[in-house]
Amino acid sequence: GAVVSQHPSRVICKSGTSVKIECRSLDFQATTMFWYRQFPKQSLMLMATSNEGSKATYEQGVEKDKFLINHASLTLSTLTVTSAHPEDSSFYICSARDAPYNSPLHFGNGTRLTVT
Amino acid sequence: AQTVTQSQPEMSVQEAETVTLSCTYDTSESNYYLFWYKQPPSRQMILVIRQEAYKQQNATENRFSVNFQKAAKSFSLKISDSQLGDTAMYFCAFMRAGGTSYGKLTFGQGTILTVHP
Numbered sequence: 001g002a003v004v005s006q007h008p009s010r011v012i013c014k015s016g017t018s019v020k021i022e023c024r025s026l027d028f029q030a031t032t033m034f035w036y037r038q039f040p041k042q043s044l045m046l047m048a049t050s051n052e053g054s055k056a057t058y059e060q061g062v063e064k065d066k067f068l069i070n071h072a073s074l075t076l077s078t079l080t081v082t083s084a085h086p087e088d089s090s091f092y093i094c095s096a097r098d099a100p101y102n103s104p105l106h107f108g109n110g111t112r113l114t115v116t
Numbered sequence: 117a118q119t120v121t122q123s124q125p126e127m128s129v130q131e132a133e134t135v136t137l138s139c140t141y142d143t144s145e146s147n148y149y150l151f152w153y154k155q156p157p158s159r160q161m162i163l164v165i166r167q168e169a170y171k172q173q174n175a176t177e178n179r180f181s182v183n184f185q186k187a188a189k190s191f192s193l194k195i196s197d198s199q200l201g202d203t204a205m206y207f208c209a210f211m212r213a214g215g216t217s218y219g220k221l222t223f224g225q226g227t228i229l230t231v232h233p
Binding site: 049104 | 158159160161163205207216218219220221222223224225226228
């Protein structure tokens with residue numbers, strides 16, 4: 001079945017540094033990917049929609065300069081948390097869909113980011 | 117904007133019994149999808165069941181079934197013959213149908229379900 005690989009699964013970084021998270025579709029081409037953020041025991045909140053070859057669309061309240069999204073190929077989207085601070089510590093999950101309308105959605109395994 | 121509400125933060129059930137998780141939503145859309153996702157301790161999001169709003173028939177997947185009441189904007193999940201492996205957080209989710217909205221999910225707050233032996 002279709003698989004979305006997210007890397008790394010865990011990352012610890014120091015305050016002020018940047019962290020890149022990768023979301024890769026392994027056996028299908030994902031023209032659109034989505035990035036969500038989840039705090040412990042809370043819901044998933046959509047951060048942005050990543051479109052191959054064009055700028056990402058950010059949800060209201062999400063700082064686009066803080067959370068840089070790049071979708072340079074049909075199989076890879078990256079989320080870079082720039083100048084990370086402890087409040088950016090969270091669980092980040094990506095999802096992807098294949099090109100045909102009504103195709104199922106596939107989630108990555110998530111990345112736990114801890115900023116010290 | 118859409119909203120999804122799960123009013124039960126936690127539920128528990130004995131193994132082999134039946135449990136129902138509640139979900140209500142608010143939207144002005146006429147065509148949309150509703151989902152239940154399971155998130156076990158591994159944090160992997162697992163699709164449990166999906167319902168298209170234009171279908172009147174309630175979706176079923178083995179031990180999982182939904183009660184979709186479109187007029188009431190209610191979408192509850194029934195788990196029959198509960199198993200220990202059903203222990204997880206369950207999210208109800210809404211998605212508009214069509215165009216660029218396809219794939220953008222609005223999640224409820226989640227319900228932590230614990231199945232006791």
